[in-house]
Amino acid sequence: MATYFIIIIYLAFISLGLPDSLxxxxxxxxxLDYGAPLGMAGWLFMSIAAGTIVSSLASGTVVRRFGTGKVTLASCLMTACALLGFSLTPSVIWLFLCTVPLGLGAGSVDAALNNYVAAHYKAHHMSWLHCFWGVGATLSPMVMAQFISGDGSWRQGYLTIAAIQFVLVLILLISLPLWDKVARSTVSAMQDEPLSEDEGDMHGGAPVRPLHIRGVKLGLAAFLFYCGAEATLGLxxxxxxxxxxxASPEMAAQATSLYFAGITIGRFIAGFITFKLSNRTLIRAGQITALSGTLLLCLPLSSGFSMAxxxxxGLGLAxxxxxxxxxxxxxxxxKHSQSIMGYQMAVAYTGSTFIPPLLGYLASSLSIAILPLFILISVAAMMFSSERLNAFFSVNRTKDDGGAKSSLN
Known part of the structure; x- marks a missing residue:
């Protein structure tokens, strides 16, 4: 049952990736159809991001009330309806209205699924889960390109992706009882587990707020700088x-493709490496690799070395x-992981939304040549936050990628 269920979660993450690059x-x-300025896409993107941040922050409360399965179903339904709306909108104003359900749906399902897999499955599934997000993010531009290259009907492209989303909604609806069944099979095990130091009675029985748990703010900082670095280099x-x-525009486009290919392929490979190495070791190795690649980008070498x-x-960030x-x-x-996961998603989207424009502003005032230094500082700040976070926890734990008693597969 667990194997079939994780396949459904993978499909749900494909649906999460489909709208992101569309x-x-x-x-x-x-x-051209709307007669809108080029920069209007940026405002649409920020409108989607705003909804995503809001729903990520609220995901802890929403998931506790309705459950992961129902939240995932409702979120995918919202994004499917939003994509359908995009295919029918007569004006830009209607596009902005459609960004509301698109953003709200994306944030809730992202936080809910990430926490569910983190709590119930081993580390390799998390890496492959985000690899499947890449499948969705890669598939939708390919579908759109086919329609645009044919008769220029971008509306048909959105309609096709919306149809794929509705198929996934149907699969989630049929599998909804399975979510509850799997959740019930693990709830007793979770209740029998001893509370962590942060979950226990630290202040005479007073409840501990998630943001007051030690290390959470450092963790949020790591997500902020990671997503800022990833999105900035991609943009x-x-x-x-x-x-x-x-470099020629064609070579530059190929380099960007190599960058995202490195992230996608790296996550697929990382799923196998998790059988041997802990999450913390992978994080540290990835940060060192990303720093090495950024340093190579700083050197006065040819564009071929820059592509490498x-x-x-990309492989380091993966x-x-x-x-x-x-x-x-x-x-x-x-106890607090769902709420903290929502905060992490919100901070992650904040980083990917606002840090790339910051580099754009600095580049317009100085030069785009500051990009490697900007990425270097972001990765170094992420590594500093991550290492400080590790210092809060026991050094005796050498294998943190999911214990048997909390894993279904």
Whole structure:
């Protein structure tokens, strides 16, 4: 049962990735249809991100009230309806209205599924889960490209992705009883587990607020700088290569593809490595690899070496995010993990939304040549936060990637 169930979760994460890269691939054609300025896509993206941040912060309360299965189903239904709305909207104003359910749905399902897998499955599933997000994020631009290259009908592209989402909604609806059954099979084991130090009676029986648990703020800082670094290089990497390394636009686009390929492939490989190494070891190794790739990007070498640096940074970043997520219930306890996971998702989206524009502002005032230094500082800050966080916990724990008593597979 556990094997079939994790496949359903993988499918749900494909649905989470489908909308993420759709707007960017369709906007050049959408812009012409609406007569909108180029920068309008940025405002649409920020509107989606705002809804995602709000729903991530509220996910702890929502999941506790309705359960992971129902929240996942409702969230996927919201995103499917939003994508359908995108295909039908007559004006930009309606696009902004559709971003509300799209953002709210994405944040809730992201936090809910990440916490569910972190609490109930071993670390390799978390890496592969985010690899499947990459499948969805890769599939939707391919579908959109087919329609745009044919008759320029971006609306048909959105309609097709919405149809795929509705199929996934149907699968989730049919499997809804399975979520409750799996949850019941583990709830007694979770109740019998001893409370962690942070979950126990630390202040004479007074409840501990999630943000007051030691190390949580450092963990949030690590997510902020990780997502800022990942999104910044993905957004501005091509501009850096063209303007600083004299690469052709085609080569710059290939380098960006190598960067995202490094992240996707790296997460697939990391899933196997988790059988031998702990989450913390993978996080540290990934940070060192990303730092090495960024340092290579700083050197006055040819664009060919820069492409290799992009791939190296992607491979380094690959295991960090899923490993940090999987550590959440292990570090802070299952009692507060859903709320903390929501905070982490909110901070992650904040980093990916606002840190890349900060680099854009600095680059317009100085030069895009500061990109490697900016990424280097972000990765170093993430590593500092992560190592400080590790100092809060026992050094005797050498294998933190999911205990047998809390794992279903």
């Amino acid at each position: 707007l960017g691939s369709a906007w050049p054609v959408m812009q 501005w990497g091509s501009s850096f290569l063209v303007n600083v390394k004299d 640096a992009f791939m190296l940074v 295991p960090i995010y899923p490993s940090m997520l999987h550590e959440t219930p292990l570090r802070f306890g299952k």
